[in-house]
Amino acid sequence: MDCGFNWEYNSLINELTQGLEHAKQLRASFSYDKIQELDFHLQMIFSSFEKSLSILKWNDTVTQSPLLIAPLVSTGAPESSISVDDNNNNNVSSEIPHVGYGEGTVYADVTPKIDDQDFKYVSKKRKQMPTWSEQVRVNAENGYERPTDDGFSWRKYGQKDILGAKYPRSYYRCTYRLMQNCWATKQVQRSDDDPALFEITYKGSHTCNQTFHSATQLKSPEKHKLKKQANNPRTIQSNQMLANFQANLRVNINDLDKKEATSSFQFSPTFSGFVGENLHFQRSQDDDNLVGGYSLSFVSPTTPESSYFSLPSSHMNGSRRIHNVHHSESDLPDLFSANTSSTSSPIIGLEFPLERVELDPNFPFHNSEFFR
DNA sequence: GTAATTTGACCGAA
DNA sequence: TTCGGTCAAATTAC
Numbered sequence: 001m002d003c004g005f006n007w008e009y010n011s012l013i014n015e016l017t018q019g020l021e022h023a024k025q026l027r028a029s030f031s032y033d034k035i036q037e038l039d040f041h042l043q044m045i046f047s048s049f050e051k052s053l054s055i056l057k058w059n060d061t062v063t064q065s066p067l068l069i070a071p072l073v074s075t076g077a078p079e080s081s082i083s084v085d086d087n088n089n090n091n092v093s094s095e096i097p098h099v100g101y102g103e104g105t106v107y108a109d110v111t112p113k114i115d116d117q118d119f120k121y122v123s124k125k126r127k128q129m130p131t132w133s134e135q136v137r138v139n140a141e142n143g144y145e146r147p148t149d150d151g152f153s154w155r156k157y158g159q160k161d162i163l164g165a166k167y168p169r170s171y172y173r174c175t176y177r178l179m180q181n182c183w184a185t186k187q188v189q190r191s192d193d194d195p196a197l198f199e200i201t202y203k204g205s206h207t208c209n210q211t212f213h214s215a216t217q218l219k220s221p222e223k224h225k226l227k228k229q230a231n232n233p234r235t236i237q238s239n240q241m242l243a244n245f246q247a248n249l250r251v252n253i254n255d256l257d258k259k260e261a262t263s264s265f266q267f268s269p270t271f272s273g274f275v276g277e278n279l280h281f282q283r284s285q286d287d288d289n290l291v292g293g294y295s296l297s298f299v300s301p302t303t304p305e306s307s308y309f310s311l312p313s314s315h316m317n318g319s320r321r322i323h324n325v326h327h328s329e330s331d332l333p334d335l336f337s338a339n340t341s342s343t344s345s346p347i348i349g350l351e352f353p354l355e356r357v358e359l360d361p362n363f364p365f366h367n368s369e370f371f372r
Numbered sequence: 373g374t375a376a377t378t379t380g381a382c383c384g385a386a
Numbered sequence: 387t388t389c390g391g392t393c394a395a396a397t398t399a400c
Contacts, residue, residue: 155376155377156376156377156378157377157394158378158391158392158393160390160391163388163390169391171390171391175376185391187391
């Protein structure tokens with residue numbers, strides 16, 4: 001039977017918790033001179049509540065079936081939300097060997113069969129998993145054939161030529177589907193018109209704790225340290241926030257200040273820097289709100305108090321020096337590149353693409369909160 | 373040896 | 387019958 005882990009319930013809790021957190025920060029930081037920060041939290045709140053509603057609508061539709069109840073005791077698998085019910089003997093366990101796959105999984109004869117009508121509900125439920133899409137641009141010049149990391153660990157399980165599409169579609173599932181019953185999936189489709197552009201469709205929210213599993217692959221004592229950190233609820237929540245944040249990263253470097261950009265500075269190994277239109281690099285003074293170390297900021301010449309990003313060194317595990325910041329080639333004018341030196345020890349927490357980051361100058365953010 | 377990817381086959385939906 | 391999504395054996399990468 002089930003391990004007490006519920007996919008939709010946890011997703012909902014995650015989303016609502018995030019929304020609440022952003023609302024709190026919004027209230028705490030309300031000030032006319034922090035309008036961009038406020039805007040960021042508003043966007044995150046909207047996103048959280050939209051996803052929550054999506055999950056609720058999805059669940060509400062499916063639970064019209066008498067079999068598909070008890071969301072708190074079902075497994076994480078969308079198709080295994082059929083609850084244990086001694087009265088009608090419709091017991092279906094995710095641990096019982098089954099044949100077939102995917103939508104309308106056919107269970108082995110040792111279990112009671114699901115009739116056709118029930119199948120429709122099961123299939124419908126998976127179909128109605130919360131879905132959202134985003135577009136990611138990559139720099140194919142340097143061999144980037146797939147979108148940059150989105151902060152989660154994915155396992156590719158299929159590729160398919162799509163009718164009318166120039167490029168095949170790739171299918172990914174969460175690496176921790178089996179270990180943590182996480183049923184998030186994504187599809188990646190390259191744009192016909194713009195090969196550097198990828199349409200990524202996510203289905204279902206992550207219910208896994210990926211920091212934990214990253215840590216388990218490391219050697220001790222880092223392993224122990226990261227495990228401890230990963231179990232911190234704040235860390236788990238921050239991971240989700242970071243993923244959301246990362247999903248909104250874009251970059252425009254049309255007015256990159258080359259003089260500033262080519263100077264070296266200490267830098268996170270996983271954030272490679274960003275310059276928006278009319279912005280320039282500036283290595284900032286320590287942020288009083290952060291714990292120790294230096295931080296890197298982006299300051300708008302016109303509104304220096306409102307456009308910035310900072311990263312405390314206390315969350316870096318070893319420092320890096322970044323160099324060779326330069327514009328990308330002409331076919332990808334909105335990207336820039338930078339190289340980092342050395343890779344001492346892995347960073348704690350989520351990892352972001354090293355060499356390339358996109359930042360939309362229209363997307364205000366202040367992510368100091370993520371790292372505290 | 374283990375984990376990840378590739379790829380042909382299978383299945384359900386339309 | 388076609389097509390998109392998934393599985394799982396074979397292959398490749400680490």
